[in-house]
Each structure stands twice: as structure tokens, then as C-alpha cells.
Amino acid sequence: MNKPLRRIALFCGLLVLTLLIRDNWLQYVKADELKTDDRNRRVLIERYAAPRGDIIVDGKAITGHATTDGDFKYKRTYKDGAMWAPVTGYVSQAFGATQLEAIDDGILTGNDDRLFFRNTLDMLTGKKREGGNVVTTLNSAAQKAAYDGLKAQGGKGAVAAIEPSTGKILALASYPSYDPSSIAGGGDSDAKAWKSLLKENNKDDPTLNRALREVYPPGSTFKVLTAAAALENGLYKSADEKTDSPLPWTMPGTTQELPNEGDLPCKDATLREALRVSCNTVFGKIGSDLGNEKMLEMAKKFGFTEEQFVPVRSAASVFSDDMEPSQVALSSIGQFNTAATPLQMAMVTSAIANNGTLMQPYMVDELQAPNLDTIEKTEPEEMSKPLSADNAQILQSMMETVVKDGTGTNAQLSGVTVGGKTGTAQHGVDNSENPYAWFISYAKQSDGSAPVAVAVVVEDENASRDDISGGGLAAPIAKNVMRAVLDSKK
């Protein structure tokens, strides 16, 4: 009987050997693939196992963390979440992450490759993994002024503010907003909050980042760009030169007259005067005189038609090509297809305030390791030079006139020179919907430096349909944002 016994022993040995081979296949050959599989919940458990790094504004964290029940240990919390939501985005145990939370997820969770060496050391010394920080360029006082201003106004709206000399984003507010803390967890209340935020359940669409992702017809604020194009293309040489502007003016190729908002002194008005009272006829004609190509070229130099990455992606602002001359005229006063994000209009303003140089806008100043070492620092970078310093200064003096004794007097600030432009953009079929009130401005100090450029857009049913409303609704918000920035410089 012993011969078959030995064979059975061999057979049992083969069974065990098969198991050992299978085990090696699973736990050695396929281990990484199984371990990092998206559906493997351990990936998420690991993600929420350590407190997430913070997003920093003015040296203070605007985020935090809290412990949760279940296998996800930590969740994100936000201080003044609704105010900062357009900056931070959200990170949720159940609903993923967006914006800064998503873009710098690696740093915040501590899993970024650039932290690999440090993590390996920590693993050897038994230290727990920690997340790094994202230090933003934002200014909390300016952000608060922007958000509070929008909130007081009550309608939908957005604010973007930039430091013209560097491109640093100082404020980025959107209203109505949402508190990302409410959806940070994975519980029932988070799911309920999430559902109530979805666009199909909430016509206010609070999760929309209007400062970056919504394009609005810029209305009369676009006239500064048209003026820049006129100066740059040599159509007019100075602010005080009479323009060739008949009144009334019939748009070329049509029999339709382009109306002004009221009985304005627009006939052959100077650029300064035309901007001060916001003449549609003057700037419409400039646009059609220059033509589609030149207007588009200027718009592109200011950043139109391209998505901006700050590093959060912004929507591309629109200036069409292949337009009829009449359509170019309408586009040049910020109507027809022309549409811009608040960030885009802040960029236009900042380039003018920065003597013609447009700086690449950005909102992440540096990425920090858990021990606060700098991993990556964003250096200011020139994006383009849409107009010469001389022409920029001409445009500045025109915008300053608008605020001094034009439509933008509501934005006047003592001690600094403010330049700005109002705008009211109609939209909807036959202008049936509430118009958008715009205001763009910058504040210039006595040494000629401009620490802030801001763009405000407000949609309000109470807005009157004339050009003053930009100055009435949006200018006070812009003023408060500028003052907050100036005060924090002191």
C-alpha cells in the first residue's frame, strides 16, 4: 500500500504548490493592480485616513478637518465655506473633488510624487502621512468685501479682483454660493445637501463658480477694449481728439440705427467724452471701422477665446469671427455674441492699470510640504502686451474721467485715483431677462502703481435698464473691494 500512499503524498504536495503559486500570482504579480484599483475601497479609505492639508489665505487656513464615523476617518471642513467656495471648490467623501481641492489633491493628501522621499522617510520613522498646504494669493478682506457686497445685493453675481503688477488673484466671489462643508462627508445629510445643490433641483445653481465659469455679455465695459484697439491701431491718437462719429449712426450694411442710452452728446465726441457718457455710436463705429480681424486680435491679446488656468480652469470668453460689420459694431459695445467671464474683465482692467502689460492670473502662490517647506512657488509671468504704455496711460486717464465725473462716480475713493467703466448688458430673447450690471475698475496710488483691478457683475431684477445701473449696483461693491485691498496694504 505504500507506493500509492507516496503518490498521494506527492499529489497533496502538488495541491499545496498550486496554492502557493496562485498566492504569489495574487499577492506579488497582481498586487499593485489590485491595490490601486479605483473600485478597491482601500484607495478611498487611505485617502481619508489622514487629515487633509489646508488651503491658506493671508497666513490663515480657510479649511480644516473633522473626524467622521465609518471607515473614512477624516472629512473636510471649511470656514466661511460659502464665501470661499469659488476658490476652494469642494472635496467630499461621496462626491469627489473639484477646483483647487481636485487640482492640488496630491499635495493636500500628501500623496504627491514630490513628497515621495519625505513620505518614505516618514514611513521608516513610523510617522503618519500628512498633507501639505496650498497657499493662495487671495486677500481675505477683499474676498469678504466682494462676497458681502454680492450678498447684500441679493441677486446672482460674481467678483474677480487681480493685482495688476503680478496677476495675483485677490478676490474670487460668486453668489449665490454653497457651503462645501455640507457635502464633505458621506452621510445621509450630505447626500441630501448634495441633491439640493444640483442644478435640476435648484434654479440658483449655487455650485456654479460664476467668477470663472460663467460668461456674461460685458456690455459697455467692453468699450475700454474697443478704445484700446482704436489707440493701438492708430485710428485715433489721443483721448481728446475728435472722433469721426455721426449721430445718429446707421450700422453699415443695414438700415438700422445704433441707439445710445438716452440723448447723449456723442456726435464726433472725443474718446474721453464717449467713454464718460458711454456712447454706443462712437464705439460701435470704431469696431466696424477697425473690422472683425483687428477687434478679435485685440480681444485675444487680452485673453479672450482661451480658457485660463489659474490653475482652476476658467471658461473661455467669446469674441466671434466671421461677423458682418454691423455685428462687429454690436460686438464692440459688448453685445451680440460677445461674452466674458468676470475674471476676463478683471484681466482687461488689470492690463490697462499695469501700463499695457497683462500678467498671467494665478491664485496659488505656493505649495507647501507638511513641514511648510516650499515645494513649488508660482512666479508672476507676463501673458501678453495688449497695448503700449503710452496708450495704456491714455486709456487710464479716460477711465479716471469716467469715475471722476462720468457714470462711475460711485466708485470714487479718497486718497487714490480710481479708473473704471460701467456696463449694463441686456440678454434674453428681446432683452426679456434681467440685465447684468457691470463695473470694472482699478485703484492707482500716488506713485503710479495700481494694487488692484476688479470686475463686478450683478444680475438684479431691480436694475433699471439704463447704463447708470452698472454704476449704481456694481460700482459700490468694486469700491469696497478696492478699499479692502488698499487698507490691507497699509
Next chain:
Amino acid sequence: MSSTSNSPTHHTSTIGAIGAPSRRNTELALLVFAVVIPVFAYANVGLAVNDEVPAGLLSYGLGLGLLAAVGHLVVRKFAPYADPLLLPLATLLNGLGLVAIWRLDQSELLQSIQQAGTAAPRQLMYTAMGIALFLVVLIFLKDHRVLQRYTYISMVGALILLLLPLVPGLGQNIYGAKIWIKVGSFSIQPGEFAKIVLAIFFAGYLMVKRDALALASRRFMGLYLPRGRDLGPILVVWIVSILILVFETDLGTSLLFFGMFVIMLYVATERTSWIVFGLLMSAVGAVGVASFEPHIQQRVDAWLDPLREYKLSQQGVGGHSEQAMQALWAFGSGGTLGTGWGQGHSDLIRFAANSDFILATFGEELGLAGLMALLLLYALIVERGVRTALAARDPFGKLLAIGLSGAFALQVFIVAGGVMGLIPLTGMTMPFLAYGGSSVIANWALIGLLLRISDTARRPAPAPANPDAEMTQVVRP
């Protein structure tokens, strides 16, 4: 086979008495390790999960130590020449199983979905019952050959045990497989006990019939074909296995019993043809049943594409389970060295994480290294069992020992292979490791039987009544 004559003048007995040390001290030394290792593992889990040495460490260590000590003392007294490795190996596996079950008791996820959280104390109780049965076997079964008398009673007993889950009101259907019965608040897997009783029946039956089965055959294409009437028994066992497969829908149990029978038949007759027949019949049976039994089909589908099965279960499609894929993720996440005790997430397997799928916990937390060591511990148990069969001096003992160790090896392969995705999953559990009273108790009895056979095999025949007399004969010419 050597004679076991008790004649005092027999030549070999004197040599045997000198040549076979009892090895009980070896066993004691190994037992110390078998108790100390799980105690350290237990402390490790506590430190990892709660940042403190668990409060129950002392009582747990003492409990396991006490059980091992009683086991050892009874072996020393009643089976002094038994194999020294089997008791420590079983103790170690049982201890590690308790640690893993306690570790899963700590999982909030498992606590929230079932009345888990108290599995470890129950398992300790089952262990005590298992060791009690082990002691009963050693104390009251003086010689395993006594069991030969119960050959046909065993057959009846095994059939009853196998058919119990089919009795209405008694049987339970848990996730499709009907291999449990419910008595009071206890769920019992009669198959675990049937395994042992069947081995006794097969051994007794084959010992009597082996010559007829082996010799009366015709040669055909290099194979010895059994006579038609000798095919009877294998056909009966095959049909019973198929019936188990059809009515209890458990491929594993069916495969285990049929495999055990074929192994024992082969050893008894030394005819390779039986292996060929066995393989053919199990292939025909398995494929045949799988082609019309939806539960078996589903198990096969889940085995072929566990990810699809996972997705279906996530979509809430009834009858699908995420367990198989979760187990694979657990193994993969463990990698080479594992996460360490208490630091894995094998509780994601949820249902049966501490029983059928307990191997995944070992895979994740001890890694490839730990799991290979664990599998080798099982291999060692099988090796000691086969060695016992080789050493046994009577055919019944040989057959019983190889039947029990062969069944043990098959069970380990079927369960571990199923959990690791090598073969379709079945409803059996890893001997000693998994939570479950039937499995622990039955396997302790199995170890008791193997110890009894090995004691009989290695025990020297009683020394001559007067050794001096023999010496005197030699010295005086």
C-alpha cells in the same frame, strides 16, 4: 506490512522499544511556541486597533495555554508515541484563527451589519468543545481498529449526516448552499462530521473488498478495468456526491467526498485505473450538474469574472455577491509583507469575512510571506497525516489515516483555492482558522484520530516479560 504480534519473544519488538522515543517533550516545546505566537499576534491586533494591549490578553493566553496543556497531558498519558507535530500545528492554527476572528470582531463595519463582535468568545468555546472531543477520542478509543466494527453503522451515520440539511425545517439555505442545519440557536454543518464518519466507512469497506477490487479485473489499453459488479460502490458514492451537488448545491462538499473516496480506493487497490475513472466521473458530474443548476452556474460565472459579479452586486442585482472581488482586493492590498495585524480592511468582504473568507484577512494583514507560511503549516499537517498512514501497520489504519489527511488536503485546497480565485467558490471553511463550531470540533476529532493511529503505529510492542531472561540466554552458552 510488519506483524504486530505481541509475542514477548518476537525479535523486532526489542529493537522497536529502543528505537522509538516518545517525542512528548518535543511536542511540549513546540506547544509553547504554538501558544506564544498567537498571544503575541493578539497583543499586536490590540495595539494596532485600539493602541493598547488588549484587556483579555491574559485570559486569552491562559485559556489557549490551558487547552493546549490539557491536550498535551492527555496525549502524554494515553497516546505517548503519537506524532509530536500534529497537536502543536492544530493549536497554532486554532490560536491564529481566534486572533483573526477577534480582530474582525473589532471592525465597526462588521458589527453594524450582523451580530458580530462576539464571535471570538464563541469560537474559544467551540475550541474547548473541540479539544474535549479530541480528548474523548484519545481516552476512550484505545485502538483505532475498534472502529472497523462500525463500518456499516458509519455508512448509515454518514448518509444521515449528509442528508440532514435537506430535511425541511432543519436545513438552512445560506447564500444558495444548503449545507447547514439549525438546531436551537446553533447552525451546524453536518458535512464536517460526515467527512470523518465517511472515512471510517470507506476504510472499513475497502479493507475488506480491496483484494476483489484490485485483482478481479481485465486489462484494457494499459488500464485494469474493474468488473461490472465491483463498480458498484464507486457508482453509489458518485451518485451520492451528485445528489449532494444537486440538492445541496455545494460543489466543494461533493468534490471533497468523491475525492476522498477515490484516494482511498486507489490506495486500497493500487490500481491507477481508479484515479482515471474518478477524474472522469467527477468531471462528468460537475459539468453535467453545472449545466442545469443555476446556483453552480452563478458560482462559476463569479469565478470567471469576479469584477462583473462585483458590479452586479453594487447595482443591487439580487443573488450576486461582492465577496469574491473584495477578497481578491484584500489579497492584492496585502502585497508581499502585508499591512500588519489589525491594519487591513478585509472587513469589506462583510458577510462570512470571519468564516469562509478568513484567509483573505491573513492574506491582507500578513501578506504573501505570512500566507505562504500558513499554507505550509497546513501542508505540514497533511504530511504528518500521510506519514502516519505510511507508518501504520494495519490496512485499516493506513486507509483511515490517508482518507482523513487526503480529505484535509482537499478541503484546504478547495477553500483556499476558492477564496484566492483559483477555482469556483464553495461554502466550506478553512480548518481551524475559520469561525464555526462544526468545523473546529470536527477537525479536532480528526487530529485526535490521526494521533491515535500514529500512536498505535509508533508504539513499541510491550517489552518481553523478563528481559533478563533473554540476556541470560545470550550470555550463557
